[in-house]
Amino acid sequence: MWRKRDVAGKVDVPNPAKVEDGTVAHYLVDLAIKVGTAVGTDTLTPSARSERMGRIRNRDTGPEMRVRRLAHGMGYRYRLYRADLPGKPDLVFPSRRKIIFVHGCFWHRHPDAGCTLARLPKSRLDFWRPKLEGNRARDLENQKKLIENGWRVLVVWECELRDAGRLERTLRGFLDDES
Numbered sequence: 001m002w003r004k005r006d007v008a009g010k011v012d013v014p015n016p017a018k019v020e021d022g023t024v025a026h027y028l029v030d031l032a033i034k035v036g037t038a039v040g041t042d043t044l045t046p047s048a049r050s051e052r053m054g055r056i057r058n059r060d061t062g063p064e065m066r067v068r069r070l071a072h073g074m075g076y077r078y079r080l081y082r083a084d085l086p087g088k089p090d091l092v093f094p095s096r097r098k099i100i101f102v103h104g105c106f107w108h109r110h111p112d113a114g115c116t117l118a119r120l121p122k123s124r125l126d127f128w129r130p131k132l133e134g135n136r137a138r139d140l141e142n143q144k145k146l147i148e149n150g151w152r153v154l155v156v157w158e159c160e161l162r163d164a165g166r167l168e169r170t171l172r173g174f175l176d177d178e179s
């Protein structure tokens with residue numbers, strides 16, 4: 001059970017403005033897991049907290065930038081944030097009719113039992129579980145719509161970025177496949 005006095009005054013929250021872009025979201029997720037709530041304050045309602053974290057999450061995050069740089073360096077050209085497509089895909093390759101989503105394992109519930117990043121927090125499960133599983137359900141729904149519209153979809157999970165060589169092979173295999 002989460003108690004206010006467990007965290008009040010004990011969590012050193014750096015000024016987010018001083019944290020490099022791309023590290024903020026991870027920091028907040030780590031912190032949220034550590035203290036069982038969001039961002040070291042208990043003054044937010046779950047919906048306000050969720051909205052605040054959503055704003056942070058939707059910026060150009062580290063994992064997305066890394067996949068973009070890698071794809072670009074491999075010579076592939078893509079478009080960003082096609083707002084007219086379901087789920088606003090991170091990378092869109094219109095001529096290949098292919099789409100890549102880069103998903104944070106925590107926020108999007110990476111369905112891999114071995115993924116340590118996707119573990120649910122130990123407390124406030126009543127808040128986190130429906131929220132994160134809702135994200136996952138929405139992702140699957142968006143992917144289904146895209147596939148029905150003739151797109152092919154690859155999801156790159158955050159934990160897969162650790163092995164750059166393997167990721168490069170995955171991207172090339174997906175983007176070059178004309179079958």
Ligand SMILES: [Zn+2]
Nearest residue numbers: 105110115159
């Ligand atoms: Zn993962």
